[in-house]
Amino acid sequence: MLTARHIRRPGPGQRKDVERETASPAARWTFRPARVLFEEAALDYEMGRRLWDLFTRREDPPAVETRLIPSHNRVTGLPGGTPAEAYREAKRTLVVGVRRGLDFAPCRPSADYQLPLVTSCPGLCEYCYLQTTLGRRPYVRIYVNIDEILAAAGRLVAAAGGERPVTFEGAAVGDPIPVEPLTGAVARAVAFFAGLPAGRFRFVTKFPSVEGLLALDHGGRTRARITVNTPEVIREHDHGTPGLETRLETVGWLASAGYPVGVMVAPVFVRGEWREDYRTLFERLRSALPPGTDLTVEVVTHRFTAAARRNIRERHPETRLPLGEEDRLLRQGQFGYLKYVYPPGLIAEVREHFAELTRRLLPGAVLEYCV
Ligand code: SF4
Structure with missing residues (x-):
């Protein structure tokens, strides 16, 4: 028989975990760093x-470690004995900095320029492209000079x-998006581009913390996209990110708020019953979106660099990614840099399949690219 003795009440340090378990998906997936x-x-x-x-608001014991550093580009002394532990600890670290480089890099095929609102993310997806680009600096960086960043975008426009x-x-x-409740940077960008007729903004996320965006006047100039994949890929290779149901809910909220929306299907693995699996995914997408949604589709097949493969094997030793x-x-x-991609014939098959799925299951949607 269950008695009071068997019921474990949360201690002071555990109370936050209990609150998170019972919170809304958006609150549950907002980034809570171990150190800032x-x-x-x-x-x-x-x-x-x-x-x-x-x-730095003091709790006893302090909930989060904080310290001052001279530069957001030089972070040392993070914990972690093995590469896998060091990577996880870096992803639990938030660095608050000033973005100095305001020459924005090109961003083909999704946009003209990158808009640097954040670097990295708390997720731990095994295939993440940032394994290559961020190298030994995977910690999460946010920038406080958002006005200067947006002003530089305005000059380019x-x-x-x-x-x-x-x-x-x-x-x-x-x-x-996981840091949006802390920064409000995406909301600021949405409002900025709403007032800039020749500017367009887009972002893509796997996270649901979009509450602060839903009531904004976006002027139709922001496209809010969500990354999706089959439940099997998410279960096997994504870690520290919400499942498919939460992602579909999120894109449904954004579409209902009148945003032009998009889905990024990435990475596509050509294996097993991939045609059928992605057909089922598109059927679920169709059910999640209100009729008449302004929708784009982007498809990225799986690819990796030699440097990414080295990092993936160090950081996710159990990975079953095809490498x-x-x-x-x-x-x-x-x-x-050089990357390993599927051969052109296979990419052509993938392109044909997603063109057909889009035409048949998401009529009116635009397939922007399949690479
Ligand atoms: S959600 Fe996953 S794939 Fe996307 S940036 Fe974060 S770790 Fe990388």
């Missing part, structure tokens, strides 16, 4: 001071002369 490092210069900005006050809209990608080197070279071709990527 502040670049000293970040405290010259309102967002930096606000976050400092938030995270003005310089283009208004002949065609200039598009900015807010998720090129990270996922801005062999037998059925791949080596191709040069847009930033010059």
Whole structure:
């Protein structure tokens, strides 16, 4: 028989975990770092001071470790004995900094330029492309000088002369949504582009913390996208991210708020019953979206670099990702590095299948690219 003796009540340190278990999906998936490092210069900005006050508010024991650092590009002394532990600890570390480089990199095929709102993300997806680009600095960085970042975007739009809209990608080197309740950066970008007729903004996420975006006047100039995959891929290779149901709910909220929305299907693995699995995924997408949704579809097949493979094997020693070279071709990527991709014939089959799924199950949606 169950008695009071068997019921474990949460101690002070456990209470937050209990609250998170019972919270809404958005609250449950908002990033809660183990430590927050502040670049000293970040405290010259309102967002930096606000976050400092938030995270240094003393609890007993302190909920989060905080310290000042000279630069957000030089973070040392993070815990972790093995590469896998170090990676996990880095992903639990939030660095609050000032973004100094305001020359935005190109961002093909999804946009004209990257808009640096965040670098990295708390997720632990095995195949993450950031395994290559962030190398030994996978910790999560946010930037307090959002006004300066947006002003630089405005200058690029003005310089283009208004002949065609200039598009900015807010998720090129990270996922801005798990930290959105802390930064409000995506909301600021949405409002900024709503007032900029020749500018367009887009971001993509796997996380549901979009509550602060739903009531905004977006002017139809922001496309909010969600990354989806089959439940089997999510279960096997995504870690620390919400499941498919939460992602579908999130894109449904955004579509109901009138945003142009999008789905990014990535990475597509050509294995097993892939045609059938992705057909089922598209059927679920169709049910999740209100009729008449302005929808785009992007498809990215699985690819990896030699550097990413090394990192993946160190950080996820149990991985079952297909990382062999037998059925791949080596191709040069847009930033010059070599990557292993599926052969062109197979990519053509994938493209044909997703074109057909889009036509038949999501009529009116635009398949933007399949690479
Ligand atoms: S959610 Fe996206 S950015 Fe974050 S780890 Fe996964 S693939 Fe990388």
